[in-house]
Amino acid sequence: xxxxxxxxxxxxxxxxxxxxxxxxxxxxxxxxxxxxxxxxxxxxxxxxxxxxxxxxxxxxxxxxxxxxxxxxxxxxxxxxxxxxxxxxxxxxxxxxxxxxxxxxxxxxxxxxxxxxxxxxxxxxxxxxxxxxxxxxxxxxxxxxxxxxxxxxxxxxxxxxxxxxxxxxxxxxxxxxxxxxxxxxxxxxxxxxxxxxxxxxxxxxxxxxxxxxxxxxxxxxxxxxxxxxxx
Amino acid sequence: xxxxxxxxxxxxxxxxxxxxxxxxxxxxxxxxxxxxxxxxxxxxxxxxxxxxxxxxxxxxxxxxxxxxxxxxxxxxxxxxxxxxxxxxxxxxxxxxxxxxxxxxxxxxxxxxxxxxxxxxxxxx
Numbered sequence: 001x002x003x004x005x006x007x008x009x010x011x012x013x014x015x016x017x018x019x020x021x022x023x024x025x026x027x028x029x030x031x032x033x034x035x036x037x038x039x040x041x042x043x044x045x046x047x048x049x050x051x052x053x054x055x056x057x058x059x060x061x062x063x064x065x066x067x068x069x070x071x072x073x074x075x076x077x078x079x080x081x082x083x084x085x086x087x088x089x090x091x092x093x094x095x096x097x098x099x100x101x102x103x104x105x106x107x108x109x110x111x112x113x114x115x116x117x118x119x120x121x122x123x124x125x126x127x128x129x130x131x132x133x134x135x136x137x138x139x140x141x142x143x144x145x146x147x148x149x150x151x152x153x154x155x156x157x158x159x160x161x162x163x164x165x166x167x168x169x170x171x172x173x174x175x176x177x178x179x180x181x182x183x184x185x186x187x188x189x190x191x192x193x194x195x196x197x198x199x200x201x202x203x204x205x206x207x208x209x210x211x212x213x214x215x216x217x218x219x220x221x222x223x224x225x226x227x228x229x230x
Numbered sequence: 231x232x233x234x235x236x237x238x239x240x241x242x243x244x245x246x247x248x249x250x251x252x253x254x255x256x257x258x259x260x261x262x263x264x265x266x267x268x269x270x271x272x273x274x275x276x277x278x279x280x281x282x283x284x285x286x287x288x289x290x291x292x293x294x295x296x297x298x299x300x301x302x303x304x305x306x307x308x309x310x311x312x313x314x315x316x317x318x319x320x321x322x323x324x325x326x327x328x329x330x331x332x333x334x335x336x337x338x339x340x341x342x343x344x345x346x347x348x349x350x351x352x353x354x
Binding site: 027028029161164165168169173186189190191192193210213214217218219220221222 | 239
């Protein structure tokens with residue numbers, strides 16, 4: 001469970017989140033959508049305890065979010081944070097040394113699923129394979145909250161498909177909640193339970209995707225176009 | 231993705247329709263076990279909660295039933311299966327009739343058109 005209660009976040013004079021409140025229930029896949037610069041990444045950073053609200057409360061699994069939450073939150077950032085001279089296997093070992101919930105067995109299964117060779121050096125991986133490796137590292141942990149920041153950006157459709165299949169195969173839906181910031185909504189439409197929409201640091205709403213299709217007869221992408229225009 | 235959907239319609243309904251078609255075509259026999267929620271989710275590339283909803287809906291229609299700890303099964307009740315078959319037929323006829331009515335065809339013309347078509351359609 002993730003809860004935002006009247007959260008404001010300012011960086012100097014820059015008011016990036018404005019009075020945001022929402023609740024995410026466990027066992028769901030939620031899309032966090034909004035134009036560039038709307039505050040998506042800031043929301044993810046608040047949940048992972050990497051930054052603190054200027055006012056209001058962020059609670060994760062009933063506790064206020066701070067750096068200790070890192071053992072319960074997996075945060076896949078948009079940037080790569082790999083050592084280029086490491087091999088894939090070195091990277092897995094490094095993760096195992098850092099996170100108590102990292103499972104080597106699951107990591108190896110994931111590598112196989114994603115068709116990655118563990119003896120290859122990170123610097124010689126293609127962009128698509130670095131994207132795959134990021135997801136391998138994230139999904140090999142058991143932590144109950146998984147945050148993904150633009151997991152598909154810059155990746156070709158084939159890679160996106162394997163990532164989506166990877167998510168569906170390896171997430172433990174009984175125990176894990178996924179929050180995914182994305183603007184490539186058509187890639188993930190079919191796997192989402194809910195959408196949280198923000199714009200210019202403001203909360204626009206939280207919706208069941210199937211309800212939107214049922215009541216509006218629109219795809220999520222079409223509906224978002226209408227909503228953001230209005 | 232393994233399957234494509236109309237993104238403007240609820241996915242649980244689209245999957246439900248496909249399962250019903252398989253049942254009517256007897257690809258899923260009476261009493262057959264449906265794939266697990268997770269298997270279905272992977273086949274269709276959708277959220278498991280969506281499949282859960284599909285299965286709940288199939289149960290509500292009494293086309294399938296969940297057995298505790300065993301999974302979900304196609305009903306063995308032939309009357310229920312006949313109903314399903316008839317309902318699906320009716321739906322298709324309904325849309326045929328609606329479309330032709332919109333073009334101004336009379337009932338008589340529709341019947342003639344259909345039997346003419348069936349006569350000429352040697353594939354069947």
